[in-house]
Amino acid sequence: MQSRKHSRLVYFLVRGVLYILYRLFFRFKFVGAEKVPTEQDSRGVILAANHASFLDPPALGISLDRHVTFLAKDYLFKAFFIGWMLRSIGALPIKTEADDFRSIRDLIRLLKEGKCTVVFPEGTRSADGKIQSAEGGVGFLAMKSQATVVPAYIHGTFEAFPRNRKFFKCVPVSVVFGEPFVPALEEEFKSSERPYEAVAEKIMREIEKLKEQKV
DSSP: OOHHHHHHHHHHHHHHHHHHHHHHHHHEEEEOGSOOOOOTSSSOEEEEOOOSSSSSSHHTTOSSSSSSOEEEEEGGGGSSSHHHHHTTOOOOOEOOOSOHHHHHHHHHHHHTTTEEEOTTTTOOOOOOSSSOOOOTHHHHHHHHHHHEEEEEEEEEHHHSSSSSSOOOOOOOOEEEOOOOGGGGGGHHTTTTTSSHHHHHHHHHHHHHHHHGGGO
């Protein structure tokens, strides 16, 4: 129990520092965060967003007052300071060379415990900043965990810090949160022949709808 308190302390300390930095360098703004269920809600939450930059995960985390679980490549946990930081904020390691069924199982367990986690349906950062097709994994997670899915669109991170760039640019970054829904409770998915793919496709449609909304 003590380690969990320490984790929350470090998490919100890091969150506060990052929020200041994002406001300073990227004039960061967000809208719709009140749509994300609070920690008092017993159902888990999947924050599903587009992914174009390393700046994306913190942008989602600093928008919310609740603790958010992030996924990080397992090799990052081997570095002393970075590993300590990731463990302290409650990040979940995932494998890079193959499907990590243990991580998926742990993630489903966390969601069933009512936790909130970031999942990027595209699987990896977009090379051109455009939304890519979703992988089926987010649909599987949503259906198996019966979590609430909150779509989100992140503006500006591709322009600020895309793949293969060594330094970031100071351009505006913002996040728009959409309407939450629970795929496991929707009849169209329960009766679908390919429920996981259908859920993933709907999530990407909901994310793309938010693209035109500005903060």
